[in-house]
Amino acid sequence: MTFIVASADVPKAEALVELAGAEAISLHDAADDPVLEPEPATAPLWPTVVVRAAFMPGADLSSLSDLLRSACSATGLSVADLDESDWERGLRQAVEPRSFGRRLWLAPANDDTGPVGRIHVRLNMGLAFGTGAHPTTALCLEWLDAHLASGATVLDYGCGSGVLAIAALALGASRAWAIDNDPQALSATSANAALNGVSGRVFVGAPESLPTVTVDVLIANILAAPLIELAPMLTRHLKPGGTLVLSGVLDHQAPQVVAAFAPQFSAFEVNTIQGWARLAARRNPS
Secondary structure: OEEEEEHHHHHHHHHHHHHOOOOEEEEEOOOOOOEEOOOOOOOOOOOEEEEEEEOOOOOOOHHHHHHHHHHHOOEEEEOOOOOHHHHOOOOOOOOOOEEEOOOEEEEEOOOOOOOOOOEEEEEOOOOOOOOOOOHHHHHHHHHHHHHOOOOOEEEEEOOOOOHHHHHHHHOOOOEEEEEOOOHHHHHHHHHHHHHOOOHHHEEEEOHHHOOOOOEEEEEEEOOHHHHHHHHHHHHHOEEEEEEEEEEEEEHHHHHHHHHHHHHHEEEEEEEEEOOEEEEEEEEOOO
């Protein structure tokens, strides 16, 4: 996929294509001088930017195109098949060591250092979204650090790299289910679970393989449209009195997402960072 946006809209556009499953992103100016995977919350200096995003074959990009047009005023949207050599460029993402909340420390797979007293989670990103650098992931990690009860069961729907499920287990969850429709995400999650020694406590699978389980905490860091569509199914997998945590939502989309879940939930708490929202609420008792 290729499109053009103003430089101020690059962080939002990049995040939207990442959340939609992009495997690689590159940014180009008029002279075709690329900057690959810029630091979070930064944008190139060029007035307008060409964004190129690579997706797995068969990805449905129609809804993403509409969202990019409405949220980022994207123009020149086009989709074309890539040669394998082009598709593979820049796939691996770096994980920068950093803390979340009071307890959690996230670091690359080969980094066994870090502050004493923190709970360490290590990631080998592979191809999946979820380094912890993006505001939506950071919001979810901070919620887990502050609120997750010891022994809780957790469903991470749209798991990406598996960072949220694995962090939950590291923070004291007893069991987790990590679900994604992207095979690369499932591979990355399985590898990261093994890296962190939690493979025996996490189920990793596609949506159609999710068992009939209900959990104490259901966390979903995906886009607003699928959250709204999946609201009844996600609600069924959460225990009465359990906590729902949603992200991947632009702040102006929060009311629509709240409305989709409102029949079974009350008093959503909304936190925002850099234009992105995290919604949290308890399911009403049956």
